[in-house]
Amino acid sequence: MTPLSGYRPGRRGRGPGPAGEGFQPRLAVYAGGGSSHSWLWFVELAERLGLHQVAVLDHRQVAEGGLAGREALLVSGGDTFGMAEALGPAGARALEGFLRAGGLYLGSCAGAYLPLNSSKPPLDLFNWVPAKITNLCRDLPAARELAEKFCTAYGCSWVFHPVREAVELAGRGPGPWGRAGSFPAPLYGGPAMVVSGGCQELARYAGFTQRTRFLAEPELARRTLVGRAAVVRAGLGRGRLYLMGPHLEHPRFARANRLIAQTLRQELPAALGRQPAPPAAERLAGVAARRWLRDLQREVSNLRIVACNLEGHPARWRIGRKVYEPAKLRVYAEAAWPRLRRLERLPGLELPAGAAGLVEGWHELAGRARRLHAGLRAGHDMTAPAAELLAGLNRQTARLVETYFANLAGAAPQAAARPRPAARLGGMAR
Amino acid sequence: MEFLAADKVAVVDLASGQVSEDELSEELVAERIGGAGVTARLHQEHADGDPLVLGAGLFTGTLVPGASLGVLTGTSPLTGGLAHAPLTQYAGQELKYSGFDYLVFKGRAAEPSLLWVHDGIADVEPAGDLWGQDVWAAVRAVRQKMGDELIQVLGAGPAAERGSDLGQVMVNEWASGDRFGLGKALAAKNLKLIAVRGMGLLEIAEEEEMVERCLALLAEVKGGAWGGRQGQGALGQALGYDDYADWLAPAVHRSHSSFNTPFAYNTFLYLDADPGMKAEPDQDEPGVLLGDPGAAGALKGLGLSVEEAGRVILACAKEGLDAAAAARVCQAQGKTSAQDILAALPGLTGPVEGLEGPFSTWAPQGLAADRDAWLRRMAVCHVFGIDPIFGLLAPEISEEKLVGLAALGTGLEITQDTLDAVVADLLG
Numbered sequence: 001m002t003p004l005s006g007y008r009p010g011r012r013g014r015g016p017g018p019a020g021e022g023f024q025p026r027l028a029v030y031a032g033g034g035s036s037h038s039w040l041w042f043v044e045l046a047e048r049l050g051l052h053q054v055a056v057l058d059h060r061q062v063a064e065g066g067l068a069g070r071e072a073l074l075v076s077g078g079d080t081f082g083m084a085e086a087l088g089p090a091g092a093r094a095l096e097g098f099l100r101a102g103g104l105y106l107g108s109c110a111g112a113y114l115p116l117n118s119s120k121p122p123l124d125l126f127n128w129v130p131a132k133i134t135n136l137c138r139d140l141p142a143a144r145e146l147a148e149k150f151c152t153a154y155g156c157s158w159v160f161h162p163v164r165e166a167v168e169l170a171g172r173g174p175g176p177w178g179r180a181g182s183f184p185a186p187l188y189g190g191p192a193m194v195v196s197g198g199c200q201e202l203a204r205y206a207g208f209t210q211r212t213r214f215l216a217e218p219e220l221a222r223r224t225l226v227g228r229a230a231v232v233r234a235g236l237g238r239g240r241l242y243l244m245g246p247h248l249e250h251p252r253f254a255r256a257n258r259l260i261a262q263t264l265r266q267e268l269p270a271a272l273g274r275q276p277a278p279p280a281a282e283r284l285a286g287v288a289a290r291r292w293l294r295d296l297q298r299e300v301s302n303l304r305i306v307a308c309n310l311e312g313h314p315a316r317w318r319i320g321r322k323v324y325e326p327a328k329l330r331v332y333a334e335a336a337w338p339r340l341r342r343l344e345r346l347p348g349l350e351l352p353a354g355a356a357g358l359v360e361g362w363h364e365l366a367g368r369a370r371r372l373h374a375g376l377r378a379g380h381d382m383t384a385p386a387a388e389l390l391a392g393l394n395r396q397t398a399r400l401v402e403t404y405f406a407n408l409a410g411a412a413p414q415a416a417a418r419p420r421p422a423a424r425l426g427g428m429a430r
Numbered sequence: 431m432e433f434l435a436a437d438k439v440a441v442v443d444l445a446s447g448q449v450s451e452d453e454l455s456e457e458l459v460a461e462r463i464g465g466a467g468v469t470a471r472l473h474q475e476h477a478d479g480d481p482l483v484l485g486a487g488l489f490t491g492t493l494v495p496g497a498s499l500g501v502l503t504g505t506s507p508l509t510g511g512l513a514h515a516p517l518t519q520y521a522g523q524e525l526k527y528s529g530f531d532y533l534v535f536k537g538r539a540a541e542p543s544l545l546w547v548h549d550g551i552a553d554v555e556p557a558g559d560l561w562g563q564d565v566w567a568a569v570r571a572v573r574q575k576m577g578d579e580l581i582q583v584l585g586a587g588p589a590a591e592r593g594s595d596l597g598q599v600m601v602n603e604w605a606s607g608d609r610f611g612l613g614k615a616l617a618a619k620n621l622k623l624i625a626v627r628g629m630g631l632l633e634i635a636e637e638e639e640m641v642e643r644c645l646a647l648l649a650e651v652k653g654g655a656w657g658g659r660q661g662q663g664a665l666g667q668a669l670g671y672d673d674y675a676d677w678l679a680p681a682v683h684r685s686h687s688s689f690n691t692p693f694a695y696n697t698f699l700y701l702d703a704d705p706g707m708k709a710e711p712d713q714d715e716p717g718v719l720l721g722d723p724g725a726a727g728a729l730k731g732l733g734l735s736v737e738e739a740g741r742v743i744l745a746c747a748k749e750g751l752d753a754a755a756a757a758r759v760c761q762a763q764g765k766t767s768a769q770d771i772l773a774a775l776p777g778l779t780g781p782v783e784g785l786e787g788p789f790s791t792w793a794p795q796g797l798a799a800d801r802d803a804w805l806r807r808m809a810v811c812h813v814f815g816i817d818p819i820f821g822l823l824a825p826e827i828s829e830e831k832l833v834g835l836a837a838l839g840t841g842l843e844i845t846q847d848t849l850d851a852v853v854a855d856l857l858g
Contacts, residue, residue, distance in 0.1 A: 302577075
């Protein structure tokens, strides 16, 4: 099989280039309950690959048939329990139906834990992959740092995360994974696994890098991770699941990204030769398009400014089982902003159904962000408002990203091209 | 205009609240370079709306040493002629990254308003709640409303609102170099303030060479006569102010520079806390930023102590008054004690006399060889966006080097002839 086209320099370093003429799988990215901001990494990867048929689904949409017509579901990080609770029995049934009918599941971090066999409700709704995790213990070891990110309660035990940041993986097995050799990928709490019958190990933890941050003693980290499975493949009915402990979709890890690209191409041959579907949507042109875009930019910018201001704020919010910091707010804003700038180059705009209420939605979020800022400055506990704001950002960024992809799918290549290279000087927080 | 620019000019019709946008043409930059060169042209083009034009210099916000300057250009209510107010600290740099190169304010708003400029968007918003507030309160309120303490605020204080000739345009909580009453002109348009946040990007045509040259120039400046010197005391010494540094010394807390300006000529005086303290003070701001040697020098000349002078300058900052002019007007009225001056400030309206020319004497003429040399240097600094006081202190930042950097940065044919023509027009 011809591998995906070669890499080209990207804004964030060398990354995979377009996936080639006429490779347009119909992708879904999960951004529902329990998900953190990292689903945006799958979105960025899809965009780099030139894959424009992307739906961003929340838990309700998954449960209500949103996966129909989709060939792959990409689930990134967050709170696994939160995802399972949000999806619930209806979501689990929908997801299982999607897989048994031949769907492809790519999960990283929390998205990798979710389909692993578990006895704990509601995780037991998703018992599809018979692999065990090795980063599980009864007696929690001491955290060297980042205690808030070190562990998650799991019944009477603990899921613990001995390291963070880049680790070294070694590919195994047939196909692109076996040819991959060793490559780095970032680990932010994902599992190390031991496979059993029906599972195939595609990559294992091979060691650490200069960037690895040890939250546990290095010897314990080594025993827990090195030689254990980092990426596994399993089947369910006619479907396939790829579970990745580290975030191979992270935009700064080009070699890991390429494996995802090759996996998509290998697993979804029917998508080859397909052209992007023209979006069926309301169309705005001329002044109306510019005005709509400007109104949306105004609100995103207002939020972006507050998010930038709060980036270094020491507040921490425990939301569900995860701890979030204010810097996460800016991730959404910075995902939204450049995409709006790129839409400026189009002569008109396609507004899919999800675009309705975008301007009002971001206006509300900007107001929430400003109130959050005021509350933090006043020294108040802002956990509840922060949770609402982050959930809203997940929703509204999903709608914005879908609108963006709908326009890319219908745009001439030159109009959809990435903007000019990053400038040399920029305004910033001081 | 692709390089060193956001490629956008906003024309704000204050009467209707409508904002229209034009591209910044390469032809205009090739002819007028930037800063006051362009603001003066835009002022002429929009003369029917009695405009104020806000802009940044060609290099503002870049690595060119001293490139911190923003410029507000308008018809001075004091001289009746075209005047350029120098805006230092971080206002110019923030404007440069705000998504606009220039903003033209025409007409008069029907109600007190503010302009919120961010990410290439300029919106006129009501500001009735800010009208009448002192400068500090207004700055705090707008930053709180928008959720960001890094927002740069150019505004008018109560003095400008009541039509005082001494009403200058302020940079955040502190004085600007405006000697021309452009704060009064701003308030006359019912525009209380302009809030700016810049998170944009700039492209450079020949970035590597330009960066190299800027770093070399910085090294040259640091090795020059002013390398390692700092504060208002050093500046006063250069101006021949006897015992100025000694007079300041009891209240000096620290020196402070504008964006990328190697000579930190501003001085923070502590009035309500120990100037020797290194820790964060309990008060929001226990002192005053001194950036105008004319103001402090005039108050010293009246016999005030540094603490008394600091309190007068602080009160002027809150009122939005030009402290140097306030000292002169009070002296003319026979008010020479700190108590009398402080009592007079809220009602001080002028007149301010003796002003001439388009450039502010906030950047002291005494730092130049003669008036002609001073005028030319002012014009050059206001075109390229170089802090004018720093420009007077750093002969290493020569016109030849600036012109060379302009060509590198923009990719346009900008020559000494181009600069000569712009300077001649500005001084015309």
